[in-house]
Amino acid sequence: MQSLKSAARCGAIMSVTALSALALASCSAGHVAQTAEKVIAVDGASASTEDGKVAVRDVTIQVEPDTGETSLKFVAVNQGYKVDDVVLESVSVDGQDVPLEGAEPLPRDHALYADSQTNLDRLPKDGKDKNITYVATTLENDGFAFGGSRPVTFTFNTGTIEVDATVSASPLQSGDFDRDPQSTEGYAENK
Template identity: 35%
Template sequence: MEEKPVKSLKSTAARGALALIAGSAALAATACGAGQISQTANQAPAVNGTNGTQGDAVVRDVSLIIQPDNSVSLKFNASNQGIEDEDITLDSVKVQDATLDFGGQKTIAADCNIVADSAASLKEMGAQHNEKGCTDYLPTRVTGENFYPGAARNITFTFNTGDITVNAPVTSFYPEAGQTDRGQDGITKDGTADADIPVGEH
């Protein structure tokens, strides 16, 4: 009668230990990945504008935009979300370490809003054709120094319902796709008759 070979206990134990180590490493990697997701899931990209609320007053998409001519505009949307026919007033807007020509108190009717941006951007969106609607268009220009992309400044909106202070990002102006084109001389030009290469043909 032939005797069956006896398996080494040492080799069996070694394989079991390797399997245990591999399983622990996979579990650790999974836990690490889950931790990274939980830490970043609620973070907003810095390039987006900032939002804030105070009573029925809401401000959205607040950001400081460096224009092509290096001037700075304050972009925001202020709205009255009250369900009753009660106006709210935007009394002032202050930019940290800078001056904004606000132009005086603004009244916002219920379910209406103010859209603020540079005069050029408002013109591009056709704001001059909607002046009689429920939206008030406000061109802005900020006077100050040391504005650069990636920075941020505190903006304080004072309403009759209270103050809203947000930390607004400073970003560069980005034209819509097709609005500019880099010519053969390397200079960016309007994507119209002034461009050396017609948009969409390069």
């Protein structure tokens, strides 16, 4: 037979253990983990028209390190609640017009994805999403410096959006390059 002191002590230990486990489990409840919202190191600029009907995302001026070929990458989205089409009338980078051949009016919930022709060719497309129009862009490289920024103006039939776009290189093709710490370029040539 167990003494009352021993039974009380055992019950108290079990209660403290249960409360400790509960306290530790609830310690981070409701908190967002630090890694839950990680984004790429240099995210492109984003903005919306004043009425919020049109948005541009990931606006980046891309310069190819080896060739100097330059393009403007962005996504324009018609996020209005009405069925009205949005027309991208023009885009300019620091006063230089960006050709937009093939750009079509954007119905509600449609997007225009613009990038260099090389990057568009690499982009996997399954053909199922009819809500995206792809447009190749080119720019004359007038001395864009990596890490700098230039003003970009988007003129839509519903309003104008102005952002400062970062100048960067296109992302390296996955699996084609190995990092080489001895290289002055920061990466080794193609595998």
